[in-house]
Amino acid sequence: MKQYLYNTMSWSVVFLSFLFAASCKGHHQEGSEQPVYIYSLVTPSGLSKESARGLIEKFTGDKNPENIVQSDDSILYYVSKNDLNTTFEQDLKTGNFTFNKSMNKYMGDYAPKLPGGGQAVELSEKFLKANQLYPGNSAELKLVHQGGLRSQAVQDGKKGGPVIDKLITLTYGRVLDSLPVIGAGSKIVVNLGDSGEVAGMIHRWREVNLGQRKEVRPEEMITQEEATELARKQIATEYGEKTPYKINTVSRAYYDNNGRILQPVYSFETTITLEGDKNTRPFNYLCVIPMLKNSPEPLQLITVDARAKELIRNGKAGQKDSTNRKDPGTDD
Amino acid sequence: MEKKAITLTCFLVLFCSSTITRAGDREIGGYVDRAEDRFVRNVWNFIKNFQGWQSIGAHRYQEVQYYWAEPFEFNSDHQDFVDKMDVAYVAGHGNSYYIQTNQSTGDGVDLRSCPAYGDLAHGGDLEFMIIESCNTVASAPEASDWWTPWNSIFQGLHQLVGFRTLSNSDNGIPNRYANKLKANGGVWQSWFDAVNEERSYSNYVNTDGAPYPGYASAIMYTTTENDRLGGYAADPAGGTVNMKTWWQY
Numbered sequence: 385m386k387q388y389l390y391n392t393m394s395w396s397v398v399f400l401s402f403l404f405a406a407s408c409k410g411h412h413q414e415g416s417e418q419p420v421y422i423y424s425l426v427t428p429s430g431l432s433k434e435s436a437r438g439l440i441e442k443f444t445g446d447k448n449p450e451n452i453v454q455s456d457d458s459i460l461y462y463v464s465k466n467d468l469n470t471t472f473e474q475d476l477k478t479g480n481f482t483f484n485k486s487m488n489k490y491m492g493d494y495a496p497k498l499p500g501g502g503q504a505v506e507l508s509e510k511f512l513k514a515n516q517l518y519p520g521n522s523a524e525l526k527l528v529h530q531g532g533l534r535s536q537a538v539q540d541g542k543k544g545g546p547v548i549d550k551l552i553t554l555t556y557g558r559v560l561d562s563l564p565v566i567g568a569g570s571k572i573v574v575n576l577g578d579s580g581e582v583a584g585m586i587h588r589w590r591e592v593n594l595g596q597r598k599e600v601r602p603e604e605m606i607t608q609e610e611a612t613e614l615a616r617k618q619i620a621t622e623y624g625e626k627t628p629y630k631i632n633t634v635s636r637a638y639y640d641n642n643g644r645i646l647q648p649v650y651s652f653e654t655t656i657t658l659e660g661d662k663n664t665r666p667f668n669y670l671c672v673i674p675m676l677k678n679s680p681e682p683l684q685l686i687t688v689d690a691r692a693k694e695l696i697r698n699g700k701a702g703q704k705d706s707t708n709r710k711d712p713g714t715d716d
Numbered sequence: 717m718e719k720k721a722i723t724l725t726c727f728l729v730l731f732c733s734s735t736i737t738r739a740g741d742r743e744i745g746g747y748v749d750r751a752e753d754r755f756v757r758n759v760w761n762f763i764k765n766f767q768g769w770q771s772i773g774a775h776r777y778q779e780v781q782y783y784w785a786e787p788f789e790f791n792s793d794h795q796d797f798v799d800k801m802d803v804a805y806v807a808g809h810g811n812s813y814y815i816q817t818n819q820s821t822g823d824g825v826d827l828r829s830c831p832a833y834g835d836l837a838h839g840g841d842l843e844f845m846i847i848e849s850c851n852t853v854a855s856a857p858e859a860s861d862w863w864t865p866w867n868s869i870f871q872g873l874h875q876l877v878g879f880r881t882l883s884n885s886d887n888g889i890p891n892r893y894a895n896k897l898k899a900n901g902g903v904w905q906s907w908f909d910a911v912n913e914e915r916s917y918s919n920y921v922n923t924d925g926a927p928y929p930g931y932a933s934a935i936m937y938t939t940t941e942n943d944r945l946g947g948y949a950a951d952p953a954g955g956t957v958n959m960k961t962w963w964q965y
Contacts, residue, residue, distance in 0.1 A: 451900075453898070453899050455895045455898075459895065461895060461896065461898070461899030461901070462899065463899050463900045463901050463944075468900065468901060468902045468905070468942060468944050469902060469905060469942075471896075471899075471901055471905075471909075473896070473899075482909065482913065484905070484909070487905070488942075491941055491942060492938065526917065528917040528927075529915065529927050531931075531964060531965045532964070532965060533908070533962065533963075533964055533965075534856070534962070534963055534965060535960060535961065535962045535963075536856045536862075536960070536961055537938055537958065537959070537960040537961075538863045538956050538957070538958065538959045538960070540957070541863075541955060541956040541957035541958075541959075542956070544856070544860065544861070544862075544863075547856060550962075553912065553964070555912075555915050555917070555927075556917075557916070557917020558917065559917075564917050565917065566916045566917060567916065568887070568888050568913075568914065570917075571915065571916070571917065573912050573913070573915060584909075586909075586912060586913050588913070622752045622753060622754065623752055655923065658751075658809065658819060660819060660820060660821070660822045661809065661816055661819060661822040661823075661824065662822065663811050663814050663816065663822075663824055663826075664809045664810070664811055664814075664816060664824075664850075665811060665850075665851075666923075667809070667850055667882055667922075668882060668884065668922045668923055669884075670884055670928065685886070686753070686754070686757075686886065688753050688756060688757055689757075689760055689764070691760070691764075692756050692757060692759075692760035692764075693756060695782055696748060696756065696782055696783065696784060697782060697783050697784070698783070698784055699783045699784070699786050699788070699789055699793075699797060701786070701788040701792065701793055702793065703793070703796060704796055707743065707780040707781055707800070
């Protein structure tokens with residue numbers, strides 16, 4: 385009897401241990417199987433129109449660039465007066481910049497000699513390193529897309545001329561804690577042209593301050609279940625309660641909104657099927673739900689400017705004075 | 717006599733300055749598919765940059781039309797709407813050559829059957845049309861004779877830009893594009909750059925294989941590929957002669 389009790393208790397302990405372990409595992413999967421963080425981004429100091437002028441000269445070769453304009457959101461724009469395909473932009477809040485150079489020769493039927501895929505990657509990374517633009521932690525950089533730019537002109541108005549490969553475009557993204565970083569920042573796009581020259585680049589990359597990263601505690605974030613409900617509401621608000629949709633995948637990611645931080649989000653990849661218009665096909669909608677209950681930098685990805693809806697008007701068929709200005713332009 | 721001369725001089729100065737100013741003035745229109753709010757955001761984030769005259773090169777631009785999209789704005793009454801503008805920015809659901817105007821009624825326009833746009837044939841004015849939608853601006857990968865469907869609307873129109881694939885909107889494209897144009901960047905070149913700047917890394921690829929936010933495309937002429945808002949080529953002859961397409965892949 386004693387032996388029976390002993391055996392029963394032993395098996396019970398094993399069973400309960402298994403149950404507990406399974407329970408923990410289940411909780412682990414639902415909650416945060418891997419910690420996520422809030423990362424602060426390191427923004428270079430001393431950015432100004434003058435410092436941008438140096439970059440313009442360095443990357444485009446234009447000496448004494450003129451007519452650099454600054455937008456309301458502190459972004460500098462430069463377009464060469466002699467060549468509209470030589471451009472430079474820099475966000476003075478982040479240091480992110482974009483340039484294109486010597487693209488005029490790529491217009492028309494010019495067929496550049498482009499490098500092969502592997503060579504393009506080598507050349508691109510060599511350029512980044514030579515110009516101190518390569519990320520400090522190379523493990524964060526990931527080549528996520530290799531494409532390019534093509535053109536074709538019509539000959540004699542009747543037949544297509546040759547398809548000309550003009551550029552190879554390499555897009556690099558960022559990986560942190562094995563999660564992709566999505567959003568407006570954390571990317572490097574390199575355009576390679578004739579003989580592998582770097583004809584343009586988008587550099588939206590700031591280092592993250594690993595020493596100051598802040599782990600997000602479970603009580604500070606919403607669960608995937610809660611996020612799914614928020615995604616459902618967002619889709620219903622945007623597309624209507626009855627619109628059929630399918631959530632293809634749910635994944636965790638970091639979001640770089642070109643602000644001060646990288647923050648964790650849930651990314652819902654969905655397919656929306658609109659009914660009522662036979663001419664449109666099902667399409668994809670990326671629904672981003674912030675993971676933080678109280679984000680230090682709310683994303684506000686779907687905020688509508690009140691004026692956007694106030695000012696929009698209904699046109700009328702047969703309406704002749706369709707403009708809303710007293711001083712309309714001319715017909716040129 | 718002296719009084720007459722002064723009056724005449726004043727009149728001439730006023731006349732000339734008025735003529736000089738107005739000759740360079742150009743109009744921008746925004747047209748929104750009556751569907752999700754994101755299309756309002758897309759169009760607004762472009763036209764908000766043209767509230768009041770903006771000097772760009774030799775011209776000034778201002779938003780003068782901001783309407784819910786309707787089929788008549790593109791076809792029967794085009795001369796009073798999109799074709800009265802120099803730049804038209806449209807956002808909505810799309811398909812090849814198609815742009816939706818009202819989701820609930822299923823209305824939209826097929827650009828293959830729209831009237832000719834531009835200064836040449838029917839007294840229009842449109843130079844540049846931007847359509848932020850899925851698939852509308854079908855290019856060479858979509859059709860081997862890609863120029864044929866565009867023949868009808870290209871009668872003076874300089875450039876049409878948009879996406880040849882599924883596209884994702886509600887992002888920074890319209891605002892950045894507007895600012896690139898204000899800096900006198902190339903019309904299609906600025907669009908392609910703005911799209912590349914939004915290209916985002918995730919596991920996410922649209923169901924047609926195009927990565928977020930889709931692949932840009934443009935239809936134009938060999939003579940108009942270096943157009944910018946501050947200065948552009950003479951109106952092309954129209955039709956398919958010298959028509960050209962650029963596309964991302």
